[in-house]
Amino acid sequence: MAQEAAMSEAGINPVLTDHEARELRLLIEQRSGIVFDESRERFLTSRVLEQMERKGLTYGAELLRLVRCSNVEFDSMLERLLTQETSFLRYPALFSAFQQHVLPDLQERKLRDRDHALRILSAGCASGEEPYSIALSVCEAVGPRAELEASIMATDISHEALERAERGVYGRRVLANLSSAQISNYFSKVEDSYEVKPQLRSMVKFAPMNLAQLMYLGRFDCIFCMNVMIYFGAELRSNLIQSFHRYLEPGGYLFLGHAESVANIPVKFNQTIMNGTRLLQKPLDQSACHIRAAGDGR
Structure with missing residues:
Protein backbone atom coordinates (compact mmCIF):
# COMPACT_ATOMS: atom_id res chain seq x y z
CA MET A 1 0.00 0.00 0.00
CA THR A 83 -11.42 -12.20 -10.32
CA GLN A 84 -15.20 -12.05 -10.68
CA GLU A 85 -18.04 -11.55 -8.27
CA THR A 86 -19.52 -14.76 -6.91
CA SER A 87 -21.83 -15.78 -4.08
CA PHE A 88 -23.41 -18.73 -2.32
CA LEU A 89 -26.19 -20.45 -4.29
CA ARG A 90 -25.36 -17.99 -7.09
CA TYR A 91 -27.90 -19.66 -9.40
CA PRO A 92 -30.86 -20.50 -7.13
CA ALA A 93 -32.84 -22.36 -9.83
CA LEU A 94 -29.87 -24.60 -10.59
CA PHE A 95 -29.23 -25.47 -6.96
CA SER A 96 -32.95 -26.06 -6.49
CA ALA A 97 -32.89 -28.59 -9.36
CA PHE A 98 -29.71 -30.13 -7.92
CA GLN A 99 -31.29 -30.50 -4.48
CA GLN A 100 -34.81 -31.54 -5.52
CA HIS A 101 -34.10 -33.73 -8.56
CA VAL A 102 -30.44 -34.68 -9.00
CA LEU A 103 -29.59 -35.63 -5.42
CA PRO A 104 -32.75 -37.71 -4.84
CA ASP A 105 -32.08 -39.52 -8.14
CA LEU A 106 -28.48 -40.28 -7.17
CA GLN A 107 -29.46 -41.24 -3.63
CA GLU A 108 -32.11 -43.69 -4.82
CA ARG A 109 -29.74 -45.41 -7.25
CA LYS A 110 -26.83 -45.53 -4.80
CA LEU A 111 -28.85 -46.97 -1.96
CA ARG A 112 -30.30 -49.55 -4.33
CA ASP A 113 -26.75 -50.50 -5.32
CA ARG A 114 -25.58 -50.32 -1.67
CA ASP A 115 -23.10 -47.61 -2.59
CA HIS A 116 -23.04 -44.83 0.01
CA ALA A 117 -20.21 -42.72 -1.48
CA LEU A 118 -21.19 -39.56 -3.37
CA ARG A 119 -18.23 -37.94 -5.20
CA ILE A 120 -18.55 -34.45 -6.66
CA LEU A 121 -16.03 -32.29 -8.54
CA SER A 122 -16.14 -28.49 -8.51
CA ALA A 123 -13.70 -27.47 -11.27
CA GLY A 124 -12.75 -23.80 -11.23
CA CYS A 125 -14.09 -23.29 -7.71
CA ALA A 126 -12.58 -19.79 -7.24
CA SER A 127 -12.85 -18.67 -3.60
CA GLY A 128 -15.02 -21.59 -2.50
CA GLU A 129 -18.59 -20.34 -2.63
CA GLU A 130 -19.59 -23.00 -5.18
CA PRO A 131 -18.27 -26.14 -3.44
CA TYR A 132 -19.59 -24.97 -0.06
CA SER A 133 -22.97 -24.32 -1.74
CA ILE A 134 -22.87 -27.87 -3.10
CA ALA A 135 -22.08 -29.21 0.38
CA LEU A 136 -24.92 -27.18 1.89
CA SER A 137 -27.36 -28.50 -0.73
CA VAL A 138 -26.29 -32.08 -0.02
CA CYS A 139 -26.84 -31.58 3.72
CA GLU A 140 -30.29 -30.10 3.13
CA ALA A 141 -31.33 -32.84 0.68
CA VAL A 142 -29.97 -35.88 2.52
CA GLY A 143 -31.03 -34.76 5.99
CA PRO A 144 -29.81 -35.98 9.37
CA ARG A 145 -29.86 -39.67 8.42
CA ALA A 146 -26.71 -39.13 6.33
CA GLU A 147 -27.39 -42.11 4.09
CA LEU A 148 -24.82 -40.74 1.64
CA GLU A 149 -21.24 -39.91 2.50
CA ALA A 150 -20.45 -36.96 0.26
CA SER A 151 -16.96 -35.79 -0.67
CA ILE A 152 -16.37 -32.73 -2.84
CA MET A 153 -13.09 -32.16 -4.67
CA ALA A 154 -12.72 -28.44 -5.42
CA THR A 155 -9.99 -27.21 -7.75
CA ASP A 156 -8.77 -23.91 -9.17
CA ILE A 157 -5.72 -22.57 -10.98
CA SER A 158 -5.39 -19.66 -8.54
CA HIS A 159 -3.49 -20.39 -5.33
CA GLU A 160 -4.71 -17.10 -3.84
CA ALA A 161 -8.35 -18.05 -4.46
CA LEU A 162 -7.78 -21.50 -2.92
CA GLU A 163 -6.26 -19.93 0.20
CA ARG A 164 -9.40 -17.80 0.64
CA ALA A 165 -11.56 -20.87 0.03
CA GLU A 166 -9.74 -22.88 2.69
CA ARG A 167 -10.11 -20.03 5.19
CA GLY A 168 -13.86 -20.19 4.57
CA VAL A 169 -14.56 -16.69 5.87
CA TYR A 170 -16.98 -14.49 3.90
CA GLY A 171 -18.74 -11.15 4.04
CA ARG A 172 -22.48 -10.88 4.51
CA ARG A 173 -23.09 -9.78 0.93
CA VAL A 174 -22.14 -13.13 -0.65
CA LEU A 175 -24.65 -14.90 1.64
CA ALA A 176 -27.58 -12.91 0.23
CA ASN A 177 -29.22 -15.96 -1.41
CA LEU A 178 -29.20 -17.96 1.83
CA SER A 179 -32.05 -18.01 4.32
CA SER A 180 -31.53 -16.94 7.93
CA ALA A 181 -31.82 -20.59 8.97
CA GLN A 182 -29.13 -21.66 6.49
CA ILE A 183 -26.77 -18.95 7.70
CA SER A 184 -27.38 -19.97 11.31
CA ASN A 185 -26.97 -23.69 10.59
CA TYR A 186 -23.87 -23.57 8.43
CA PHE A 187 -21.94 -20.42 9.45
CA SER A 188 -20.45 -18.94 12.61
CA LYS A 189 -20.49 -15.17 13.04
CA VAL A 190 -16.95 -13.85 13.49
CA GLU A 191 -17.00 -10.07 14.03
CA ASP A 192 -18.34 -8.68 10.72
CA SER A 193 -17.77 -11.91 8.77
CA TYR A 194 -19.19 -15.42 8.57
CA GLU A 195 -17.08 -18.57 8.86
CA VAL A 196 -18.10 -21.90 7.32
CA LYS A 197 -18.84 -24.45 10.04
CA PRO A 198 -16.99 -27.80 10.24
CA GLN A 199 -20.02 -29.70 8.92
CA LEU A 200 -19.48 -28.19 5.47
CA ARG A 201 -15.69 -27.85 5.72
CA SER A 202 -15.26 -31.57 6.34
CA MET A 203 -17.01 -32.38 3.05
CA VAL A 204 -14.74 -30.27 0.82
CA LYS A 205 -11.11 -30.81 -0.16
CA PHE A 206 -9.31 -28.07 -2.12
CA ALA A 207 -6.46 -28.64 -4.57
CA PRO A 208 -4.68 -26.61 -7.27
CA MET A 209 -5.53 -27.71 -10.81
CA ASN A 210 -4.84 -26.24 -14.24
CA LEU A 211 -7.72 -27.43 -16.43
CA ALA A 212 -5.51 -27.01 -19.50
CA GLN A 213 -3.47 -29.88 -18.01
CA LEU A 214 -6.31 -31.85 -16.46
CA MET A 215 -5.24 -34.86 -14.43
CA TYR A 216 -7.40 -37.90 -13.74
CA LEU A 217 -8.89 -37.57 -10.26
CA GLY A 218 -11.15 -40.60 -10.30
CA ARG A 219 -14.83 -41.07 -11.11
CA PHE A 220 -17.53 -38.63 -10.05
CA ASP A 221 -21.29 -38.62 -9.69
CA CYS A 222 -21.51 -34.89 -10.44
CA ILE A 223 -19.13 -32.41 -12.05
CA PHE A 224 -19.61 -28.66 -11.76
CA CYS A 225 -17.61 -26.53 -14.21
CA MET A 226 -19.62 -23.34 -14.44
CA ASN A 227 -18.58 -20.18 -16.28
CA VAL A 228 -15.03 -21.50 -16.66
CA MET A 229 -14.90 -22.78 -20.23
CA ILE A 230 -15.97 -19.40 -21.61
CA TYR A 231 -12.31 -18.46 -21.09
CA PHE A 232 -11.03 -21.34 -23.25
CA GLY A 233 -10.66 -21.92 -26.96
CA ALA A 234 -12.89 -24.38 -28.84
CA GLU A 235 -10.38 -27.24 -28.86
CA LEU A 236 -9.72 -27.10 -25.12
CA ARG A 237 -13.46 -26.81 -24.37
CA SER A 238 -14.13 -29.92 -26.45
CA ASN A 239 -11.31 -31.86 -24.80
CA LEU A 240 -12.51 -30.88 -21.32
CA ILE A 241 -16.11 -31.91 -21.91
CA GLN A 242 -14.97 -35.26 -23.34
CA SER A 243 -12.75 -35.76 -20.27
CA PHE A 244 -15.59 -34.86 -17.92
CA HIS A 245 -17.81 -37.37 -19.73
CA ARG A 246 -15.20 -40.10 -19.15
CA TYR A 247 -14.82 -39.16 -15.48
CA LEU A 248 -18.56 -39.24 -14.80
CA GLU A 249 -20.16 -42.42 -13.53
CA PRO A 250 -22.99 -43.73 -15.74
CA GLY A 251 -26.02 -41.66 -14.81
CA GLY A 252 -23.81 -38.86 -13.48
CA TYR A 253 -24.54 -35.17 -14.04
CA LEU A 254 -22.53 -32.32 -15.60
CA PHE A 255 -23.31 -28.70 -14.68
CA LEU A 256 -22.13 -25.93 -17.03
CA GLY A 257 -22.76 -22.18 -17.17
CA HIS A 258 -25.66 -20.73 -19.18
CA ALA A 259 -23.36 -19.69 -22.05
CA GLU A 260 -21.59 -23.06 -22.24
CA SER A 261 -22.75 -25.96 -24.39
CA VAL A 262 -21.98 -29.57 -25.33
CA ALA A 263 -23.20 -29.02 -28.88
CA ASN A 264 -20.96 -30.42 -31.64
CA ILE A 265 -18.91 -32.40 -29.13
CA PRO A 266 -18.77 -36.18 -29.70
CA VAL A 267 -20.18 -37.29 -26.36
CA LYS A 268 -23.66 -38.40 -25.31
CA PHE A 269 -25.68 -36.59 -22.66
CA ASN A 270 -29.38 -36.76 -21.90
CA GLN A 271 -30.65 -33.21 -21.51
CA THR A 272 -33.50 -32.20 -19.21
CA ILE A 273 -34.80 -28.64 -18.92
CA MET A 274 -36.21 -28.14 -15.44
CA ASN A 275 -37.65 -24.74 -14.53
CA GLY A 276 -35.24 -23.10 -16.95
CA THR A 277 -32.24 -25.07 -15.68
CA ARG A 278 -30.45 -27.43 -18.04
CA LEU A 279 -29.42 -30.79 -16.59
CA LEU A 280 -26.89 -32.86 -18.52
CA GLN A 281 -26.83 -36.53 -17.55
CA LYS A 282 -24.48 -39.21 -18.84
CA PRO A 283 -26.71 -42.05 -20.04
CA LEU A 284 -26.91 -45.07 -17.76
CA ASP A 285 -26.86 -47.39 -20.77
CA GLN A 286 -24.78 -45.11 -23.08
CA SER A 287 -27.65 -45.12 -25.60
CA ALA A 288 -28.40 -42.16 -27.81
CA CYS A 289 -29.28 -39.03 -25.90
CA HIS A 290 -32.65 -37.41 -25.95
CA ILE A 291 -34.06 -34.05 -24.89
CA ARG A 292 -36.99 -33.91 -22.54
CA ALA A 293 -38.65 -30.64 -21.61
CA ALA A 294 -39.84 -30.60 -18.01
CA GLY A 295 -40.60 -26.98 -17.30
CA ASP A 296 -42.57 -27.76 -14.17
CA GLY A 297 -39.96 -30.24 -12.89
CA ARG A 298 -42.27 -33.24 -13.10
Whole structure:
Protein backbone atom coordinates (compact mmCIF):
# COMPACT_ATOMS: atom_id res chain seq x y z
CA MET A 1 0.00 0.00 0.00
CA ALA A 2 2.85 2.39 0.85
CA GLN A 3 4.44 1.63 -2.53
CA GLU A 4 1.17 2.33 -4.35
CA ALA A 5 0.74 5.62 -2.46
CA ALA A 6 4.30 6.66 -3.32
CA MET A 7 3.69 5.89 -7.00
CA SER A 8 0.52 7.95 -6.99
CA GLU A 9 2.32 10.90 -5.40
CA ALA A 10 5.15 10.60 -7.93
CA GLY A 11 2.66 10.59 -10.79
CA ILE A 12 4.03 7.38 -12.35
CA ASN A 13 1.73 5.97 -15.03
CA PRO A 14 2.33 2.38 -16.25
CA VAL A 15 2.63 1.90 -20.03
CA LEU A 16 1.64 -1.25 -21.94
CA THR A 17 2.29 -1.43 -25.68
CA ASP A 18 0.19 -3.49 -28.10
CA HIS A 19 3.14 -5.85 -28.61
CA GLU A 20 3.55 -6.38 -24.86
CA ALA A 21 -0.18 -7.05 -24.52
CA ARG A 22 0.03 -9.68 -27.28
CA GLU A 23 3.00 -11.32 -25.56
CA LEU A 24 1.06 -11.48 -22.30
CA ARG A 25 -2.00 -12.96 -24.02
CA LEU A 26 0.19 -15.63 -25.63
CA LEU A 27 1.91 -16.46 -22.34
CA ILE A 28 -1.42 -16.76 -20.52
CA GLU A 29 -2.85 -19.06 -23.20
CA GLN A 30 0.26 -21.24 -23.23
CA ARG A 31 0.33 -21.70 -19.46
CA SER A 32 -3.35 -21.80 -18.57
CA GLY A 33 -5.35 -22.36 -21.74
CA ILE A 34 -7.22 -19.11 -21.06
CA VAL A 35 -7.88 -17.04 -24.17
CA PHE A 36 -8.24 -13.26 -24.16
CA ASP A 37 -9.37 -12.43 -27.69
CA GLU A 38 -9.89 -9.01 -29.27
CA SER A 39 -13.33 -8.62 -27.69
CA ARG A 40 -11.71 -8.62 -24.23
CA GLU A 41 -8.61 -6.60 -25.15
CA ARG A 42 -9.72 -3.48 -23.27
CA PHE A 43 -10.51 -5.52 -20.15
CA LEU A 44 -7.11 -7.26 -20.30
CA THR A 45 -5.21 -4.00 -20.74
CA SER A 46 -7.06 -2.33 -17.87
CA ARG A 47 -6.41 -5.20 -15.44
CA VAL A 48 -2.75 -5.53 -16.48
CA LEU A 49 -2.17 -1.81 -15.92
CA GLU A 50 -3.73 -2.17 -12.45
CA GLN A 51 -1.34 -5.04 -11.72
CA MET A 52 1.64 -3.02 -12.95
CA GLU A 53 0.66 -0.10 -10.74
CA ARG A 54 0.25 -2.44 -7.77
CA LYS A 55 3.74 -3.88 -8.40
CA GLY A 56 5.40 -0.51 -8.99
CA LEU A 57 6.21 -1.25 -12.63
CA THR A 58 6.40 1.40 -15.35
CA TYR A 59 6.78 -0.69 -18.51
CA GLY A 60 5.06 -3.82 -19.77
CA ALA A 61 8.43 -5.42 -20.48
CA GLU A 62 9.12 -5.37 -16.74
CA LEU A 63 5.92 -7.28 -16.02
CA LEU A 64 6.70 -9.79 -18.78
CA ARG A 65 10.10 -10.53 -17.23
CA LEU A 66 8.53 -10.84 -13.80
CA VAL A 67 5.77 -13.30 -14.72
CA ARG A 68 8.03 -15.36 -16.97
CA CYS A 69 10.52 -15.90 -14.15
CA SER A 70 8.13 -16.39 -11.23
CA ASN A 71 5.12 -18.71 -10.97
CA VAL A 72 3.99 -16.73 -7.93
CA GLU A 73 3.94 -13.50 -9.94
CA PHE A 74 2.18 -15.19 -12.85
CA ASP A 75 -0.49 -16.52 -10.47
CA SER A 76 -0.88 -13.05 -8.96
CA MET A 77 -1.45 -11.50 -12.39
CA LEU A 78 -3.87 -14.26 -13.41
CA GLU A 79 -5.79 -13.79 -10.17
CA ARG A 80 -6.37 -10.11 -11.05
CA LEU A 81 -7.52 -11.05 -14.55
CA LEU A 82 -9.93 -13.78 -13.44
CA THR A 83 -11.42 -12.20 -10.32
CA GLN A 84 -15.20 -12.05 -10.68
CA GLU A 85 -18.04 -11.55 -8.27
CA THR A 86 -19.52 -14.76 -6.91
CA SER A 87 -21.83 -15.78 -4.08
CA PHE A 88 -23.41 -18.73 -2.32
CA LEU A 89 -26.19 -20.45 -4.29
CA ARG A 90 -25.36 -17.99 -7.09
CA TYR A 91 -27.90 -19.66 -9.40
CA PRO A 92 -30.86 -20.50 -7.13
CA ALA A 93 -32.84 -22.36 -9.83
CA LEU A 94 -29.87 -24.60 -10.59
CA PHE A 95 -29.23 -25.47 -6.96
CA SER A 96 -32.95 -26.06 -6.49
CA ALA A 97 -32.89 -28.59 -9.36
CA PHE A 98 -29.71 -30.13 -7.92
CA GLN A 99 -31.29 -30.50 -4.48
CA GLN A 100 -34.81 -31.54 -5.52
CA HIS A 101 -34.10 -33.73 -8.56
CA VAL A 102 -30.44 -34.68 -9.00
CA LEU A 103 -29.59 -35.63 -5.42
CA PRO A 104 -32.75 -37.71 -4.84
CA ASP A 105 -32.08 -39.52 -8.14
CA LEU A 106 -28.48 -40.28 -7.17
CA GLN A 107 -29.46 -41.24 -3.63
CA GLU A 108 -32.11 -43.69 -4.82
CA ARG A 109 -29.74 -45.41 -7.25
CA LYS A 110 -26.83 -45.53 -4.80
CA LEU A 111 -28.85 -46.97 -1.96
CA ARG A 112 -30.30 -49.55 -4.33
CA ASP A 113 -26.75 -50.50 -5.32
CA ARG A 114 -25.58 -50.32 -1.67
CA ASP A 115 -23.10 -47.61 -2.59
CA HIS A 116 -23.04 -44.83 0.01
CA ALA A 117 -20.21 -42.72 -1.48
CA LEU A 118 -21.19 -39.56 -3.37
CA ARG A 119 -18.23 -37.94 -5.20
CA ILE A 120 -18.55 -34.45 -6.66
CA LEU A 121 -16.03 -32.29 -8.54
CA SER A 122 -16.14 -28.49 -8.51
CA ALA A 123 -13.70 -27.47 -11.27
CA GLY A 124 -12.75 -23.80 -11.23
CA CYS A 125 -14.09 -23.29 -7.71
CA ALA A 126 -12.58 -19.79 -7.24
CA SER A 127 -12.85 -18.67 -3.60
CA GLY A 128 -15.02 -21.59 -2.50
CA GLU A 129 -18.59 -20.34 -2.63
CA GLU A 130 -19.59 -23.00 -5.18
CA PRO A 131 -18.27 -26.14 -3.44
CA TYR A 132 -19.59 -24.97 -0.06
CA SER A 133 -22.97 -24.32 -1.74
CA ILE A 134 -22.87 -27.87 -3.10
CA ALA A 135 -22.08 -29.21 0.38
CA LEU A 136 -24.92 -27.18 1.89
CA SER A 137 -27.36 -28.50 -0.73
CA VAL A 138 -26.29 -32.08 -0.02
CA CYS A 139 -26.84 -31.58 3.72
CA GLU A 140 -30.29 -30.10 3.13
CA ALA A 141 -31.33 -32.84 0.68
CA VAL A 142 -29.97 -35.88 2.52
CA GLY A 143 -31.03 -34.76 5.99
CA PRO A 144 -29.81 -35.98 9.37
CA ARG A 145 -29.86 -39.67 8.42
CA ALA A 146 -26.71 -39.13 6.33
CA GLU A 147 -27.39 -42.11 4.09
CA LEU A 148 -24.82 -40.74 1.64
CA GLU A 149 -21.24 -39.91 2.50
CA ALA A 150 -20.45 -36.96 0.26
CA SER A 151 -16.96 -35.79 -0.67
CA ILE A 152 -16.37 -32.73 -2.84
CA MET A 153 -13.09 -32.16 -4.67
CA ALA A 154 -12.72 -28.44 -5.42
CA THR A 155 -9.99 -27.21 -7.75
CA ASP A 156 -8.77 -23.91 -9.17
CA ILE A 157 -5.72 -22.57 -10.98
CA SER A 158 -5.39 -19.66 -8.54
CA HIS A 159 -3.49 -20.39 -5.33
CA GLU A 160 -4.71 -17.10 -3.84
CA ALA A 161 -8.35 -18.05 -4.46
CA LEU A 162 -7.78 -21.50 -2.92
CA GLU A 163 -6.26 -19.93 0.20
CA ARG A 164 -9.40 -17.80 0.64
CA ALA A 165 -11.56 -20.87 0.03
CA GLU A 166 -9.74 -22.88 2.69
CA ARG A 167 -10.11 -20.03 5.19
CA GLY A 168 -13.86 -20.19 4.57
CA VAL A 169 -14.56 -16.69 5.87
CA TYR A 170 -16.98 -14.49 3.90
CA GLY A 171 -18.74 -11.15 4.04
CA ARG A 172 -22.48 -10.88 4.51
CA ARG A 173 -23.09 -9.78 0.93
CA VAL A 174 -22.14 -13.13 -0.65
CA LEU A 175 -24.65 -14.90 1.64
CA ALA A 176 -27.58 -12.91 0.23
CA ASN A 177 -29.22 -15.96 -1.41
CA LEU A 178 -29.20 -17.96 1.83
CA SER A 179 -32.05 -18.01 4.32
CA SER A 180 -31.53 -16.94 7.93
CA ALA A 181 -31.82 -20.59 8.97
CA GLN A 182 -29.13 -21.66 6.49
CA ILE A 183 -26.77 -18.95 7.70
CA SER A 184 -27.38 -19.97 11.31
CA ASN A 185 -26.97 -23.69 10.59
CA TYR A 186 -23.87 -23.57 8.43
CA PHE A 187 -21.94 -20.42 9.45
CA SER A 188 -20.45 -18.94 12.61
CA LYS A 189 -20.49 -15.17 13.04
CA VAL A 190 -16.95 -13.85 13.49
CA GLU A 191 -17.00 -10.07 14.03
CA ASP A 192 -18.34 -8.68 10.72
CA SER A 193 -17.77 -11.91 8.77
CA TYR A 194 -19.19 -15.42 8.57
CA GLU A 195 -17.08 -18.57 8.86
CA VAL A 196 -18.10 -21.90 7.32
CA LYS A 197 -18.84 -24.45 10.04
CA PRO A 198 -16.99 -27.80 10.24
CA GLN A 199 -20.02 -29.70 8.92
CA LEU A 200 -19.48 -28.19 5.47
CA ARG A 201 -15.69 -27.85 5.72
CA SER A 202 -15.26 -31.57 6.34
CA MET A 203 -17.01 -32.38 3.05
CA VAL A 204 -14.74 -30.27 0.82
CA LYS A 205 -11.11 -30.81 -0.16
CA PHE A 206 -9.31 -28.07 -2.12
CA ALA A 207 -6.46 -28.64 -4.57
CA PRO A 208 -4.68 -26.61 -7.27
CA MET A 209 -5.53 -27.71 -10.81
CA ASN A 210 -4.84 -26.24 -14.24
CA LEU A 211 -7.72 -27.43 -16.43
CA ALA A 212 -5.51 -27.01 -19.50
CA GLN A 213 -3.47 -29.88 -18.01
CA LEU A 214 -6.31 -31.85 -16.46
CA MET A 215 -5.24 -34.86 -14.43
CA TYR A 216 -7.40 -37.90 -13.74
CA LEU A 217 -8.89 -37.57 -10.26
CA GLY A 218 -11.15 -40.60 -10.30
CA ARG A 219 -14.83 -41.07 -11.11
CA PHE A 220 -17.53 -38.63 -10.05
CA ASP A 221 -21.29 -38.62 -9.69
CA CYS A 222 -21.51 -34.89 -10.44
CA ILE A 223 -19.13 -32.41 -12.05
CA PHE A 224 -19.61 -28.66 -11.76
CA CYS A 225 -17.61 -26.53 -14.21
CA MET A 226 -19.62 -23.34 -14.44
CA ASN A 227 -18.58 -20.18 -16.28
CA VAL A 228 -15.03 -21.50 -16.66
CA MET A 229 -14.90 -22.78 -20.23
CA ILE A 230 -15.97 -19.40 -21.61
CA TYR A 231 -12.31 -18.46 -21.09
CA PHE A 232 -11.03 -21.34 -23.25
CA GLY A 233 -10.66 -21.92 -26.96
CA ALA A 234 -12.89 -24.38 -28.84
CA GLU A 235 -10.38 -27.24 -28.86
CA LEU A 236 -9.72 -27.10 -25.12
CA ARG A 237 -13.46 -26.81 -24.37
CA SER A 238 -14.13 -29.92 -26.45
CA ASN A 239 -11.31 -31.86 -24.80
CA LEU A 240 -12.51 -30.88 -21.32
CA ILE A 241 -16.11 -31.91 -21.91
CA GLN A 242 -14.97 -35.26 -23.34
CA SER A 243 -12.75 -35.76 -20.27
CA PHE A 244 -15.59 -34.86 -17.92
CA HIS A 245 -17.81 -37.37 -19.73
CA ARG A 246 -15.20 -40.10 -19.15
CA TYR A 247 -14.82 -39.16 -15.48
CA LEU A 248 -18.56 -39.24 -14.80
CA GLU A 249 -20.16 -42.42 -13.53
CA PRO A 250 -22.99 -43.73 -15.74
CA GLY A 251 -26.02 -41.66 -14.81
CA GLY A 252 -23.81 -38.86 -13.48
CA TYR A 253 -24.54 -35.17 -14.04
CA LEU A 254 -22.53 -32.32 -15.60
CA PHE A 255 -23.31 -28.70 -14.68
CA LEU A 256 -22.13 -25.93 -17.03
CA GLY A 257 -22.76 -22.18 -17.17
CA HIS A 258 -25.66 -20.73 -19.18
CA ALA A 259 -23.36 -19.69 -22.05
CA GLU A 260 -21.59 -23.06 -22.24
CA SER A 261 -22.75 -25.96 -24.39
CA VAL A 262 -21.98 -29.57 -25.33
CA ALA A 263 -23.20 -29.02 -28.88
CA ASN A 264 -20.96 -30.42 -31.64
CA ILE A 265 -18.91 -32.40 -29.13
CA PRO A 266 -18.77 -36.18 -29.70
CA VAL A 267 -20.18 -37.29 -26.36
CA LYS A 268 -23.66 -38.40 -25.31
CA PHE A 269 -25.68 -36.59 -22.66
CA ASN A 270 -29.38 -36.76 -21.90
CA GLN A 271 -30.65 -33.21 -21.51
CA THR A 272 -33.50 -32.20 -19.21
CA ILE A 273 -34.80 -28.64 -18.92
CA MET A 274 -36.21 -28.14 -15.44
CA ASN A 275 -37.65 -24.74 -14.53
CA GLY A 276 -35.24 -23.10 -16.95
CA THR A 277 -32.24 -25.07 -15.68
CA ARG A 278 -30.45 -27.43 -18.04
CA LEU A 279 -29.42 -30.79 -16.59
CA LEU A 280 -26.89 -32.86 -18.52
CA GLN A 281 -26.83 -36.53 -17.55
CA LYS A 282 -24.48 -39.21 -18.84
CA PRO A 283 -26.71 -42.05 -20.04
CA LEU A 284 -26.91 -45.07 -17.76
CA ASP A 285 -26.86 -47.39 -20.77
CA GLN A 286 -24.78 -45.11 -23.08
CA SER A 287 -27.65 -45.12 -25.60
CA ALA A 288 -28.40 -42.16 -27.81
CA CYS A 289 -29.28 -39.03 -25.90
CA HIS A 290 -32.65 -37.41 -25.95
CA ILE A 291 -34.06 -34.05 -24.89
CA ARG A 292 -36.99 -33.91 -22.54
CA ALA A 293 -38.65 -30.64 -21.61
CA ALA A 294 -39.84 -30.60 -18.01
CA GLY A 295 -40.60 -26.98 -17.30
CA ASP A 296 -42.57 -27.76 -14.17
CA GLY A 297 -39.96 -30.24 -12.89
CA ARG A 298 -42.27 -33.24 -13.10
